[in-house]
Amino acid sequence: MGRETFISKFVNLADEIKKKYGVNLWLVEVLGKRHSYIAGHKEDSFLPPEPIYLNERFAVVSNEWEKIPEHEKEALIKALKEEV
Amino acid sequence: MLLNLSSKTTEMSSLINKIIKEDEIERYLDNGRDFINDEEIWEKINKHANPDPVQVREILAKSLAIETLEPDELAVLINVKDPELWEEMFATAREIKKKVYDNRIVTFAPLYCGNLCINNCLYCGFRRENKVIKRRVLTIEEVKREAEVLAGEIGHKRLIVVYGEHPATGAKYIRDTIEAIYSVKVKTKKGYGQIRRVNVNAAPMSIDELKMLKEVGIGTYQVFQETYHHETYAKVHPKGTVKHHYQWRLYCHHRALEAGVDDVALGVLFGLYDWRFELMGLLYHARDLEKKFGIGPHTISFPRLEPAANTPFVQETKYKVSDEDFKKIICLIRLAVPYTGMILTAREPAHLRREILALGIVTQTDASTKIGIGAYSDRYTEQELERQQFQLGDTRSLDEVVRELAEMGFITSFCTAGYRCGRTGERIMDLLKTGKERIFCKLNAVLTFKEWLDDFASEETKKVGEKVIQKEMEELKEMVSPGVYKKLLEYYQRIENGERDLYF
Numbered sequence: 001m002g003r004e005t006f007i008s009k010f011v012n013l014a015d016e017i018k019k020k021y022g023v024n025l026w027l028v029e030v031l032g033k034r035h036s037y038i039a040g041h042k043e044d045s046f047l048p049p050e051p052i053y054l055n056e057r058f059a060v061v062s063n064e065w066e067k068i069p070e071h072e073k074e075a076l077i078k079a080l081k082e083e084v
Numbered sequence: 085m086l087l088n089l090s091s092k093t094t095e096m097s098s099l100i101n102k103i104i105k106e107d108e109i110e111r112y113l114d115n116g117r118d119f120i121n122d123e124e125i126w127e128k129i130n131k132h133a134n135p136d137p138v139q140v141r142e143i144l145a146k147s148l149a150i151e152t153l154e155p156d157e158l159a160v161l162i163n164v165k166d167p168e169l170w171e172e173m174f175a176t177a178r179e180i181k182k183k184v185y186d187n188r189i190v191t192f193a194p195l196y197c198g199n200l201c202i203n204n205c206l207y208c209g210f211r212r213e214n215k216v217i218k219r220r221v222l223t224i225e226e227v228k229r230e231a232e233v234l235a236g237e238i239g240h241k242r243l244i245v246v247y248g249e250h251p252a253t254g255a256k257y258i259r260d261t262i263e264a265i266y267s268v269k270v271k272t273k274k275g276y277g278q279i280r281r282v283n284v285n286a287a288p289m290s291i292d293e294l295k296m297l298k299e300v301g302i303g304t305y306q307v308f309q310e311t312y313h314h315e316t317y318a319k320v321h322p323k324g325t326v327k328h329h330y331q332w333r334l335y336c337h338h339r340a341l342e343a344g345v346d347d348v349a350l351g352v353l354f355g356l357y358d359w360r361f362e363l364m365g366l367l368y369h370a371r372d373l374e375k376k377f378g379i380g381p382h383t384i385s386f387p388r389l390e391p392a393a394n395t396p397f398v399q400e401t402k403y404k405v406s407d408e409d410f411k412k413i414i415c416l417i418r419l420a421v422p423y424t425g426m427i428l429t430a431r432e433p434a435h436l437r438r439e440i441l442a443l444g445i446v447t448q449t450d451a452s453t454k455i456g457i458g459a460y461s462d463r464y465t466e467q468e469l470e471r472q473q474f475q476l477g478d479t480r481s482l483d484e485v486v487r488e489l490a491e492m493g494f495i496t497s498f499c500t501a502g503y504r505c506g507r508t509g510e511r512i513m514d515l516l517k518t519g520k521e522r523i524f525c526k527l528n529a530v531l532t533f534k535e536w537l538d539d540f541a542s543e544e545t546k547k548v549g550e551k552v553i554q555k556e557m558e559e560l561k562e563m564v565s566p567g568v569y570k571k572l573l574e575y576y577q578r579i580e581n582g583e584r585d586l587y588f
Contacts, residue, residue: 028506032266032301033280036346037506042514046523046568048575048588049505061506 007039009083010060013076014040023064030059052077054084093324099202099251100326105290109331112338112376118331119372120312125364128159135160140169144176147419150184150517152374158367158420162360170412177418178444184423186522187556188497188529189441189489190448191482192242192283193234194429196457197222197261199471201248203327205310206320207356207401209392209473210248216394218471220457221252227261228268229461235277236270238452238460238482239540241498241532242281244306246455246473249287249326255296258286262300272539275584281500283349287326288336294343303503304382305340308351309333312365316357320397337373337381346509347382348373349427354405354413355389355398363416370421378510383425383448384417386410390431390477393469407436411443418445423516429453433477442492451485453478486536487545490552497529498536501587523563527572527588530556534579 007027014025018041026040028051035051040060043049047063054060060080065073110116143157153161164170198221204211222230234240245261247253262282270277283303294305311317314330321327337348350369352362366384374380388405389398405413417426426446428437430453440446454460456471467476486496501524502512515521530553537549557576561569568588575586 026506031298032262033500033504034298034301034303034508035504035506036298036344036508037511042511046520046527046564046588047571048586051505 006083010080011039013080017068017076021064021067023062023067025060025062028059028061030057035059035061054081058084096202096324100329103290103326104329104332108291108339109335112335113331118334119368120314120334120365122314122361125155125361125368128155129162129360129364132156132160132163135163137166137169140164141172144173144419147422148176148180148183150180150422150519152371152380152422153367153420155364155367155371158364158416161416161419162363170415173419174411174415174443174445177415180418180422181426181445181447182522183519184516184522185425185447186526186529187493187495188499188525189446189494190242190425190497190499191240191485192244192448192450193238193240193453193482194246194285194450194455195227195230195234195243195265195460196246196455196473197227197257198250198253199248199457199473200250200252202250203248203325204322205325205327206322206397207353207389207392207395209395209469211395214394216470218457220471221250221257222261222458224260224264226458226461227264230458231265231268231279232270233460233463235268235279236272237540239272239277239498239536240452240482241277241279242283242303242500243279244283244285244304244450247284247286253286255289255293258284259296259300262297262302266301274538274582275535275579277539278585280585281503288333289339291339291343294340294345298343298345302345303500304347304349305337305345306349306351306383306385307333307336308353308385308387309365309369310353311356311362312352312369313357313361320356334369337369338376341373341377341379341509346379347503347512348379349383349385349425350381351385351387351427353387353389354410355401355403357403359403359405359409359413363413363420366417367420370424379513380421381424382512383427384421385427385429386413386417387429387431390474392474393472410436411440414440414443414445423513430476430478430480431474434480437478438488438492441489441494444494449485451478451480452482483540483542483545486541487548490545490548493552493555495526495529495533495552495556496536496549497525498532499525499528499587501528504587524588526556526560526563527568530560530572531575531579531586531588534576535584538579 024041027038028035051059281303285306427448428446
């Protein structure tokens with residue numbers, strides 16, 4: 001899958017999560033210690049950001065993972081890992 | 085690899101042709117011109133020779149709203165002569181800094197990896213024809229040793245790594261040194277020390293080379309234009325050198341942003357030309373980046389010319405900037421590009437740094453600074469001009485500087501969180517402009533300062549530092565939600581217990 005297609009799928013999923021749980025998710029590219037913002041919702045709380053790594057290159061970050069039910073979070077990460 | 089390029093004109097020409105890619109300049113030009121119009125800048129400065137105080141205050145309100153100024157507006161401020169208006173301008177600059185970055189001063193150290201250079205800049209101690217300089221390039225192992233001292237003994241978390249322009253210290257060498265520095269991890273008193281952000285000060289590069297640096301996690305890419313005045317630029321960077329090409333340098337930040345390196349840093353070497361013109365140049369530069377990429381400069385630096393070995397140009401220039409004008413320059417940069425980070429370095433003497441830091445306008449400073457090649461691990465204490473680019477004005481230790489800042493009421497921050505969780509580029513721009521970033525700054529300053537105090541501070545510094553932390557935490561209690569504050573307390577305790585690198 002191309003990078004742009006993956007990003008666009010991520011944005012759709014992030015929109016769904018935002019709508020359902022009010023949680024911001026954003027996608028970052030991992031470059032050494034640097035995590036560069038690519039797409040997604042910008043955080044509006046000051047809680048610590050926690051990345052979940054999809055592979056060596058990409059991670060999804062949120063500061064409110066706990067608001068998403070565990071099974072749904074797992075399904076989301078699994079889906080993104082398959083797509084990336 | 086010590087190339088003697090001075091007598092090899094053909095070799096130099098082919099090197100210039102290899103380095104400079106005209107298509108990576110032309111794509112950014114507007115109607116074939118760069119964004120610095122020398123005549124227009126002087127017209128604007130002269131047009132606003134007698135500013136109206138009402139207009140000045142309107143402009144200050146715009147700065148306070150964290151909006152980048154128009155060139156005409158900066159020209160108005162540059163021309164202010166009334167001391168009372170200047171007081172208002174300094175007060176506004178202080179208020180802006182607090183609004184955007186709160187009470188923290190980020191600290192860092194420079195690390196010079198090599199002083200070979202193919203250029204011949206009249207003002208620079210490292211110019212290729214300066215025979216008194218001892219030339220050296222650090223091996224990767226030597227770079228690691230430098231990083232071990234910086235991270236493990238002094239406690240720095242952030243570096244600006246500096247390279248001369250030379251094939252021996254090109255993009256691949258830079259990439260390897262970045263990786264080497266990030267790989268260093270040193271046991272400390274209660275935890276461990278690591279360099280968490282490697283910023284790079286190097287020659288202009290091509291988009292492909294910048295992509296290579298992006299891959300290994302470069303922090304900020306910093307290149308100073310030195311002077312924006314075309315004629316002066318051509319004069320001080322002689323023909324037949326790579327650096328002579330004004331536009332190759334001018335558009336290197338554009339190339340970096342196109343390559344995906346989304347933190348770029350600007351600067352001027354004050355003393356080469358009229359400081360009023362240079363300030364306007366900086367503003368035009370910031371505005372062009374904003375216009376084309378939506379991302380302005382992460383930081384702006386404002387070094388002044390300093391004495392260097394066998395470099396008479398420094399004494400001869402007629403554009404030397406006085407201390408009073410220097411303070412005005414700092415104030416005007418804050419007002420013109422309100423969201424930007426501002427770096428005051430150890431080029432300046434301790435007494436002046438103290439005075440400037442107390443103004444509450446700048447955001448970053450260095451300490452325990454050494455600029456000789458291999459100087460940290462060689463452990464020499466005196467400055468040796470033959471292996472330095474210039475002479476430092478302030479060689480105080482980090483402990484002394486941190487203590488002084490704490491006594492002034494500032495918290496020293498070792499925060500590198502932003503670029504490690506996606507707060508970069510346009511995202512950081514939004515956070516800075518809306519005043520949200522200051523909260524992250526404050527939270528992370530507390531945590532990283534606590535780490536440093538526990539691992540590296542003298543008892544005296546620890547005592548005054550902890551008082552500052554208490555004050556900051558009391559303020560944070562009022563500024564953030566109970567959930568965030570609870571998390572801060574939890575992280576603080578975990579750091580107390582020896583955990584490291586926790587951040588918001």
